[in-house]
């Protein structure tokens with residue numbers, strides 16, 4: 263993941279529904295109910311997996327099902343507008359992430375074992391119910407996390423199932439596990455939200471605990487296949503805001519001039535701080551303030567000057 267909450271921190275997103283609704287209700291009624299939700303002041307994340315019946319299976323069977331892509335570990339889902347891709351989207355947050363971003367607002371997705379076991383059949387049935395909403399709004403499905411490519415086989419099953427239903431599909435990823443994404447899987451993805459968390463390899467490592475290069479490699483693959491990308495960059499004062507670091511992010515994104523249709527600069531916020539405390543993890547950005555409007559504008563201009571549409 264997934265900086266999706268960052269995209270909504272200004273309250274511009276509309277959360278239509280979160281992990282709710284029994285599976286045996288008809289599509290239209292469910293869609294109406296979900297649209298009764300009020301827009302939140304700020305989005306945190308899907309509240310759970312309600313409406314996605316989890317399954318109890320033996321450990322051995324669980325592993326076999328995960329291997330064949332029929333069982334996944336899910337943190338939550340929600341129905342949103344104005345984030346995670348165009349239109350109204352069902353965003354599914356997968357559990358498990360190999361990165362440890364210092365600013366992560368969803369540290370409760372770090373471990374795959376903490377998610378709920380949900381079958382591909384249950385999830386695809388849920389997705390099917392929103393086809394009308396997706397069609398009416400130009401929306402679709404977004405798989406986020408955690409890291410979607412931690413569970414590539416399950417993600418592949420869901421993306422193909424949605425794609426076969428004619429639903430617009432998107433993944434939100436750091437690209438670190440891009441090697442897990444097969445060409446077949448790429449054929450079922452319409453849009454990638456690619457988080458380029460830093461341009462300087464050392465800063466990337468300091469920010470995420472991992473290496474930058476796999477993200478560049480994955481971006482190159484997406485460009486070669488002409489898959490649309492929205493590049494995302496989280497602006498953290500004192501961590502990622504250095505002018506040269508941002509220039510290096512712009513250099514990386516400039517490798518993909520034909521398929522990057524927008525760049526999103528997402529200002530750091532403290533919305534996830536309590537989760538770090540609750541989980542007993544050390545939170546290093548305690549004293550970090552959100553960037554000033556001037557700093558955000560400076561960084562956005564750095565991307566604009568390269569010819570990108572910047573949000």
Ligand code: SF4
Nearest residue numbers: 263264359361363366
């Ligand atoms: S640690 Fe994982 S889930 Fe958290 S922001 Fe980084 S990539 Fe996203």
